[in-house]
Amino acid sequence: MNWYCDVAxxxxxxxxYHDTEYGVPVSDExxxxxxxxxxxxxxxxxxxLVLKKREALNAAFAGFDVDRVAAFDEADRARLLADSGIIRNRRKIDAVIQNAKRVQGLRDSHGGFAAWIEAHHPRDLPAWVKLFRTTFRFTGPEVVNEFLMSLGTLPGAHRDDCPAQARILALGPAWTRS
Known part of the structure; x- marks a missing residue:
């Protein structure tokens, strides 16, 4: 079912990432x-490639602090596009900055990003994709599916016989939402 459990x-x-993060529910914004x-x-x-560049992406995007990224301006965009340590795609960079502003908006409308996800759970993938596309930028089916699997919101992150899945299940019912 999941090749990642064999490769990782x-x-x-x-x-x-596979052993400690993938499929583990989180609520930290x-x-x-x-x-x-x-x-x-x-x-x-x-x-x-993303995992190899993760440290540089974290540094370039202020540790993915929503408020700091939402305040990025044209000078920050230019800095990011010139940074050879990250993935330099203008559409993706612009989406990250715009999505930070949208996460800020979720604080007012739902109490935060985690509460917004929880308010819409459960849904099937097509319904999630529709919701994400109306809320965020650059969120097609694969992005939404992998993001939600990484949180344990959608099933499929790990096989049943994967030790990481056993650790997630041991966290208890509050952590196993799929």
Whole structure:
């Protein structure tokens, strides 16, 4: 079912992400925003490339602090487009900045990004994609699917026989929402 459970163990980049983050529910706004942004940067590229550039992306995007990224201006865009350590795609960079502003708006409308996700759970993938496309930029089916699987909101992050899945299940019912 999930090839990632075979590839990731022992891999220097895939392993730590697979074992400790992928499929694990989170509610921290910065972590949620980072995960959404990483999925946006991955579109059309390999996940390994994103993981290799994760540290540089975090530095370039102020640790994915929503308020700091939402305040980015044209000088920041130029800085980001000149940064060879990150994925330099203007549409993706613009989407990240605009999405930070939209996450700020979710604070007022729903109490935050995590509360917005929870308010719409459960849904099937097509309904999630429609919702994300009306709320965020650069969020097609693959971005939305991988983002929500990374949070455990949609099933499929791990196989049933994967040790990471066993650790997630051991967290209890509040953590297993899929």
């Amino acid at each position: 163990p022992g891999h220097p980049f895939h392993g730590p 910065t972590v949620l925003f980072e995960r959404l942004c990483l999925e946006i940067f991955q579109a059309g590229l390999s996940w390994l």
